[in-house]
Amino acid sequence: MNFLIVDDLHPLLIDVFEQKNISYSYEPTILPQEIAERLQDFEAIVIRSKIHLNKAILSQNPQLKLIVRAGSGLDNIDVDFAEKQKIHLINAPEANCDAVAEHCLGMLFSLMNKIHTADLQVKQKIWRREANRGTELQGKTIGIIGYGHTGKAFARRLSNLGVKILCFDRNPEKADNYAQMTALSHIQQEADVISLHVSLNEQSRKMLNQAFIEGCSKPFWLLNTARGEVADLEAIVNALESGKILGAGLDVLENEKLDTLSPKQEETFQKLVSMPNVILTPHVAGWTKESYLKISQVLAEKILKYLNQ
Known part of the structure; x- marks a missing residue:
């Protein structure tokens, strides 16, 4: 061959x-x-x-x-x-799932503890302790959507951090001892953090949209290291502005060729860039x-x- x-x-x-x-x-x-x-x-x-x-x-x-x-x-x-x-x-x-899991954890800790913004401020000689007061991960509920190799790897890393881990997958046989397999609606009701690990297909395309976000019972942190197209970026921006999404760590975007953004995509991207509670990385979560x-x-x-x- x-x-x-x-x-x-x-x-x-x-x-x-x-x-x-x-x-x-x-x-x-x-x-x-x-x-x-x-x-x-x-x-x-x-x-x-x-x-x-x-x-x-x-x-x-x-x-x-x-x-x-x-x-x-x-x-x-x-x-x-x-x-x-x-x-x-x-x-x-199975080859890059550990890299993705560690990237997720890094983004989550940075978002919840405002490490990325505090670093930039101190480098500008701005010393703000109260404005950079963090939130502890311990005691929170994590919702993992998509429980294949990367979802499981993320759950393993979370397992000793004192959190409750829920997961949803279209194949319930993927369940293991690290997370409780449950309905998507249960994750919407309980999760303080929602992390996307689904493959891109017609069922998952823009699954995290305005209706999904509105269906969540409390504000949450969002991580997306899957594919940009599984989340509606405009809906994410709106939820960040309203406070329904507390912070977002996005390794993927709907259009990752940033020099080809449409006027609407450019507007949405500029809003993301201006938000201190957003971390953007260039699709490198699995690239170590x-x-x-x-x-x-x-x-x-x-x-x-x-x-x-």
């Missing part, structure tokens, strides 16, 4: 391909518009996030047998059409030095298993 690798990956995967005499072409600088034609010479492709394998591209490449996604989400792949074409899919959600290596390790194991079937 011949592999086309179109994104930057840890050298470990290339080393495995060399050791196992797996044929590949490493082309991380390839442009998205070049993929459809270039792919015709390959039976397998390894992607990260810059390439979207839609129905049009897959239709032009009936020889394709394997798609490898170096990361967790599959939202840049037309999964339904790929499955109809009997294309096997491999991803690595360790996860960079672990993703290639997991993919190598899964690819070899697939090839040896």
Whole structure:
């Protein structure tokens, strides 16, 4: 099987391909518009996030047998059409879940204790103790929406912090001893913190919207390290302005190409930027030095298993 690798990956995967005499072409600088034609010479492709394998591209490449996604989400792949074409899919959600969990915890502590704003003030010789009085996490109820690898990893890290952990997932069989599986409405009633860990699909798109927020019985802190499209950013801004959302840690946005924002998106983004109770990071929750290596390790194991079937 011949592999086309179109994104930057840890050298470990290339080393495995060399050791196992797996044929590949490493082309991380390839442009998205070049993929459809270039792919015709390959039976397998390894992607990260810059390439979207839609129905049009897959239709032009009936020889394709394997798609490898170096990361967790599959939202840049037309999964339904790929499955109809009997294309096997491999991803690595277990490889960066620890990184995401730690990022969530870091954002949450910073928001609740105003660490990010206090740091900026002290650097400007502004010494405000009362304005930076924090809120303790202990005794709070955490609602985790989406209880796959990242949701579970976050729950494990929270488990010794004296909090009550609720979780919701469309597959209740994912329940474990770290969180209480419950209805989404129960999380809306009880949670002091809501953290999103769902994959992006038609069911989850903009699931956190104005109606969801209004359905929450008390103000809450919000974390989103999943996908920007699962939350309505305008609704989040409105809730931040009203105080229904106490603070937000957002690693993902609806449009992450900030130089292409529409006028409405630009207005919403500028409001977010101006809010001291908002932390924004550039989709790096799962992007650590360790996860960079672990993703290639997991993919190598899964690819070899697939090839040896």
